[in-house]
Amino acid sequence: MLTRRELSNVLLLLPALQQHSAAAESAPGGLSMSQEELRDIAPDRDRALRQADSLEELPLNGVPPGFVFLAR
Amino acid sequence: MADLCFLSIAEAAKRIQAGDLDPVALVQAHLERIATLDAKLRSYITVTGDVALRQAREAAATRGASRLRGIPISYKDLIATAGIRTTGGSRVFENWIPDEDAHAVTRMRDGGAVTLGKATLNEFAFSGISEHDFIKPARNPWNLAAPTGLSSSGSAAGVAAGLAMASIATDSGGSIRMPASYCGVTGLKPTYGLVGRSGVLPLSYSCDHVGLLARSAEDAAIVLTALAGYDPQDSASLQSPAADYTDGISQSIRGLRVGVCPEYFEAVGLDDEVQHAFAEALHTFRSLGAAVRNIHLPFLNYAPAADFTILRIEGFNEHFVNLRDRRDRYGSSAFRQIAAGAFLSGTHYYRAQQARRLIAGELAKVFESVDVLLMPTTPLPSLAGSNVLAGRDTKVSHSSVAFLAPFNLTGSPALSVPCGFTTSGLPIGLQLVGRAREEALLLRAAHTYQLQTTWHQRRPPL
Numbered sequence: 001m002l003t004r005r006e007l008s009n010v011l012l013l014l015p016a017l018q019q020h021s022a023a024a025e026s027a028p029g030g031l032s033m034s035q036e037e038l039r040d041i042a043p044d045r046d047r048a049l050r051q052a053d054s055l056e057e058l059p060l061n062g063v064p065p066g067f068v069f070l071a072r
Numbered sequence: 073m074a075d076l077c078f079l080s081i082a083e084a085a086k087r088i089q090a091g092d093l094d095p096v097a098l099v100q101a102h103l104e105r106i107a108t109l110d111a112k113l114r115s116y117i118t119v120t121g122d123v124a125l126r127q128a129r130e131a132a133a134t135r136g137a138s139r140l141r142g143i144p145i146s147y148k149d150l151i152a153t154a155g156i157r158t159t160g161g162s163r164v165f166e167n168w169i170p171d172e173d174a175h176a177v178t179r180m181r182d183g184g185a186v187t188l189g190k191a192t193l194n195e196f197a198f199s200g201i202s203e204h205d206f207i208k209p210a211r212n213p214w215n216l217a218a219p220t221g222l223s224s225s226g227s228a229a230g231v232a233a234g235l236a237m238a239s240i241a242t243d244s245g246g247s248i249r250m251p252a253s254y255c256g257v258t259g260l261k262p263t264y265g266l267v268g269r270s271g272v273l274p275l276s277y278s279c280d281h282v283g284l285l286a287r288s289a290e291d292a293a294i295v296l297t298a299l300a301g302y303d304p305q306d307s308a309s310l311q312s313p314a315a316d317y318t319d320g321i322s323q324s325i326r327g328l329r330v331g332v333c334p335e336y337f338e339a340v341g342l343d344d345e346v347q348h349a350f351a352e353a354l355h356t357f358r359s360l361g362a363a364v365r366n367i368h369l370p371f372l373n374y375a376p377a378a379d380f381t382i383l384r385i386e387g388f389n390e391h392f393v394n395l396r397d398r399r400d401r402y403g404s405s406a407f408r409q410i411a412a413g414a415f416l417s418g419t420h421y422y423r424a425q426q427a428r429r430l431i432a433g434e435l436a437k438v439f440e441s442v443d444v445l446l447m448p449t450t451p452l453p454s455l456a457g458s459n460v461l462a463g464r465d466t467k468v469s470h471s472s473v474a475f476l477a478p479f480n481l482t483g484s485p486a487l488s489v490p491c492g493f494t495t496s497g498l499p500i501g502l503q504l505v506g507r508a509r510e511e512a513l514l515l516r517a518a519h520t521y522q523l524q525t526t527w528h529q530r531r532p533p534l
Contacts, residue, residue, distance in 0.1 A: 029388060029414030031395055040404070044412035048384050051377040052420040055427050058374055064479075066428030 077234035077354050077532060081291040085139035085236065088131075095142025099128040101184055106235050107187070108150050109534055110466050114210045115230035117149045118157050119189040127186040129296040134184065139294045141184030145515025146243040148227050149190035149207075149283075150197060150273040151179055156187070160273045161195040161207045163226045164394055175303040176240050182297040188236050192226025197275055198353070198387055199406035202226075206403060212255055213238030213532035216444035219453040221251035221472075226286065228255035231285045232532055238286040238295050242272060245379055246280040246476025249488040252285050253449035253501025255462075256490045258518070258528060259285045260292050263508045264483030265310040267296075268303020275309070276386040279379060280481045284341050285339055289489060289518035311437025314518060317512050320520045326361030329444035329516060330354075340474040343452045350448045351502040356524055357446065357517075367438045367445070368447040371431050375478035376471055378427035385421045432482040439507050444517055447475045449488040449501030479505055487514045490527035499527070 029035070033041070076098055079087075087093035099176070103121050110116050118355040124144060131142035150160045152170035154177075159165045173181065192210040194201050201209040203224070204259055210225040212218040213233040220229050227239030228251030241248050252259025260283045267282040274280055284299060286292045296317045303309040331352065340349070358364055388395075391410050399407065438445070450472050477485040484505050491502035502521075506514040521529050 009327045014340040020533045028393075028411075029416075031392065031411060031414050033411070037477070041411060045415045048412040049414055052381040052384075052416050052424065054377045055374060055381065055420075056428060058371060058423075058427050060423060060426040060430065063426040064431050065422055065425035066430075066432055 073101045073104055077439055078103050080288055081143055081237050081294050088142050095128040095131040099144050100126050100280040102188055113213055113229050114208050115192055115226040115235055117192050117207055120156055120187055124186050124188050126483050131184050135186055138183040140298050141404045144186045144188045146188050146191040146230055146236040148193050148224050148238040161193045163206050165396055168435040175268035176299060179299050191230055191239050193223045195403045195406035197223035198409050205372050212454060213534055218498055223247040223252035224251045227285050228252055228257055231257045232504055233534055237282055240284050243281045244275050244391055245480050246473045248283045249449050249476050251376050252488040254454040256499030257285050257287055258292050259488045261486045262511055263485045265308045266300050268306045268309045270303050271303030274384040274390050279383045289515045289522055293321055293515045315517055321516050325517050328362040329442045330357055330362045330364045331367035331445045333367055333369050340451045345494045346448050346500055353491040353502045360520055371434055372478055374427055375431050375481050376473050378424045379477035379481040380423040381420055383415035385416050417509045428481050435482050436484045445505040447503050453500050455492050475503055485511045485514055487518055489518045496504055
């Protein structure tokens with residue numbers, strides 16, 4: 001299965017979808033950003049993605065989400 | 073003046089009750105000390121001298137039995153205080169004067185605590201710090217060039233320096249415990265939901281905890297007794313019976329089952345001086361009759377990543393409207409750190425919540441055979457020492473939140489107390505972690521430790 005980042009890279013190679021991909025990059029999570037802001041935020045974005053992607057290493061098959069905390 | 077400002081809450085309460093200490097004199101001593109020292113420490117954003125003196129006069133005139141009557145405290149400046157500016161450390165709220173007190177403030181005021189002012193934090197508790205920030209960063213009273221730890225920086229610095237007897241603050245990824253460790257005070261992140269959060273500027277619904285900093289476990293217990301309780305405006309609030317956390321605090325901890333996780337310490341990598349101080353602390357616990365054993369938490373090294381993934385996504389969504397409509401009011405660091413959550417997906421969030429369940433499950437299993445976990449609060453002191461053991465796990469090695477973030481993820485109560493100093497005079501912290509709602513046990517263990525040691529009684533060289 002492709003990760004989100006791999007899928008994003010694939011989309012960039014498809015001319016028909018390139019405009020859509022560029023629009024998505026400039027409006028992450030519904031928040032528009034200029035190219036300069038995207039450049040500035042790149043290290044924070046990459047760190048966030050690295051940390052989030054690292055969780056793929058865990059054996060999470062069949063594990064329910066922890067919305068109800070066991071600590072409660 | 074300094075002697076009054078370094079009284080414990082326990083001692084001050086006794087003297088106020090006995091009529092030997094005037095709350096007005098206690099508050100005046102604090103205001104004078106703030107006037108003398110805070111220009112260089114910057115632990116306060118707003119000092120409320122007139123309010124404090126009025127409240128102190130009210131406390132002096134009443135005869136209530138509350139141990140907080142007349143006790144001067146501060147609030148981290150993302151906790152709403154009626155009629156008192158509350159900024160969140162940001163220009164977004166630079167002129168916000170709340171109409172109502174946060175739940176935590178109401179609890180403290182009902183106990184007669186006096187509001188000295190609003191403590192410094194970095195912007196929205198989720199940004200870097202810089203001398204160009206809207207709110208200048210607080211300074212560490214042990215060494216003005218050393219970090220205070222974030223984000224409850226002013227709370228910790230102020231309590232350490234005798235500028236408040238306690239501070240109410242928040243912790244979403246270590247924000248009470250790290251500054252408590254770096255500034256040599258006691259910091260408690262209670263069980264998730266034990267202290268109500270209404271009226272607190274939110275960062276992360278499932279990681280935000282309201283807690284406190286004080287100069288001893290006994291004082292923390294007194295404050296928590298007033299602070300804990302159901303908050304009908306906070307849907308995560310626990311309905312727990314009222315508890316006096318000082319009950320039984322002096323009982324022996326002989327037989328306490330203590331767990332330590334050396335393989336995680338090795339994965340993170342500990343500074344030599346932190347490792348030494350921790351070993352000494354373990355020795356003290358053993359001498360008090362605690363039984364120490366190794367435990368295994370094979371997935372704990374993923375906890376910081378899971379906690380921060382959740383925090384970033386939830387934080388981005390909390391801030392979305394302001395990020396969209398008032399972006400120019402954000403500092404550049406806060407904007408980058410909070411808006412980075414926009415790039416994370418629903419899959420990331422779901423996976424992080426699964427990781428939460430996995431890690432909480434392994435922790436619950438460990439707590440079947442131990443009562444308390446012990447670990448350093450941070451792997452490095454405020455100024456990193458030499459000869460740091462190289463961590464093997466690059467995800468967490470040397471991460472300042474390696475020992476902190478897991479317990480925001482699981483909602484477990486966690487308490488940091490001073491356990492030593494570096495050769496350069498900076499504090500080192502010891503963290504105790506317990507089962508949900510077992511703050512009384514954590515505080516008893518910490519208090520017993522503090523009866524045997526004097527680290528928490530040292531004063532910074534101001």
